[in-house]
Amino acid sequence: MNFSTTAHKRCEVLKTSGRIDSSTAPELEAAIKAIMDAGKHNIIFDMKEVNFLSSAGWWVLIGTQKECKKFGRGEVVLARVDKTIRDSLRLVGMEEYFKIFDDVTTAVGSF
Amino acid sequence: MATEIFPGRLESLEKIGEFVQQVARSACFNDRDVYAVELAVDEACTNIIEHAYHGEGVGDIVCECDVEQDGLKVVLLDQAPPFDPNSLSGLDASQPDISQPIEKLKSRGLGLFLMRKMMDVVKFDKSPEGNNRLTMIKRRK
Numbered sequence: 001m002n003f004s005t006t007a008h009k010r011c012e013v014l015k016t017s018g019r020i021d022s023s024t025a026p027e028l029e030a031a032i033k034a035i036m037d038a039g040k041h042n043i044i045f046d047m048k049e050v051n052f053l054s055s056a057g058w059w060v061l062i063g064t065q066k067e068c069k070k071f072g073r074g075e076v077v078l079a080r081v082d083k084t085i086r087d088s089l090r091l092v093g094m095e096e097y098f099k100i101f102d103d104v105t106t107a108v109g110s111f
Numbered sequence: 112m113a114t115e116i117f118p119g120r121l122e123s124l125e126k127i128g129e130f131v132q133q134v135a136r137s138a139c140f141n142d143r144d145v146y147a148v149e150l151a152v153d154e155a156c157t158n159i160i161e162h163a164y165h166g167e168g169v170g171d172i173v174c175e176c177d178v179e180q181d182g183l184k185v186v187l188l189d190q191a192p193p194f195d196p197n198s199l200s201g202l203d204a205s206q207p208d209i210s211q212p213i214e215k216l217k218s219r220g221l222g223l224f225l226m227r228k229m230m231d232v233v234k235f236d237k238s239p240e241g242n243n244r245l246t247m248i249k250r251r252k
Contacts, residue, residue, distance in 0.1 A: 019128065021121070021125070022153075022157040022160075022161070023121035023122050023124050023125070052149065052150075054150060055221040055222055055225055059221075062213065062216055065213055066213055066214060066216075069214075083142075083143075087143055088146065088147070088150055088225075088229070092225060092228060097216075
């Protein structure tokens with residue numbers, strides 16, 4: 001998977017594309033860890049080009065949320081989530097653990 | 112009926128997903144239901160590799176898709192030792208623990224719950240040849 005990160009004053013935007021399943025979730029985990037290791041815990045995951053997210057991917061995001069919220073140092077939010085992915089998140093009750101924004105600009109402004 | 116055999120490796124998940132997606136589209140499912148089928152099959156295959164075969168490259172996964180009048184039937188077969196989905200430690204397939212603060216969430220255990228949420232029928236048994244057989248049906252709404 002290819003990842004790109006864009007630094008903003010108060011947050012970092014992480015973007016990738018394609019399919020996040022048990023095979024590729026470790027790559028997402030590593031990309032997020034690199035951001036957190038740099039001391040940044042306000043993270044926007046831009047999912048515009050992510051077309052599939054299995055529970056392995058959700059657990060990476062849940063783990064990230066736990067880490068980011070530790071000591072109140074930050075938060076991970078999601079942006080531009082595909083409708084079918086969002087439906088499945090809602091169906092299993094995972095949606096409430098994340099703020100979800102329709103666009104990246106609003107997400108950046110939330111920090 | 113369309114049948115494909117995939118190596119029991121996590122990197123097969125994408126190809127398995129493409130295969131069931133193609134069949135679900137040919138069965139005229141809408142985007143949401145195509146995604147539901149793909150997600151359920153992905154979770155099922157991950158469970159087969161991680162919990163039945165206990166690793167990658169141990170055995171194959173046979174995927175049979177059958178478009179029926181009222182929906183799509185997906186059958187997954189593996190040659191792992193008998194697999195009791197309810198035996199997974201800490202996993203309650205009917206009631207995953209996701210209604211609590213995020214700090215207390217325990218990772219994993221969502222796969223079966225998801226499969227049951229996404230599909231109308233999820234049934235584990237043995238095939239006549241003695242393989243583990245998972246049958247999942249998505250009915251056309």
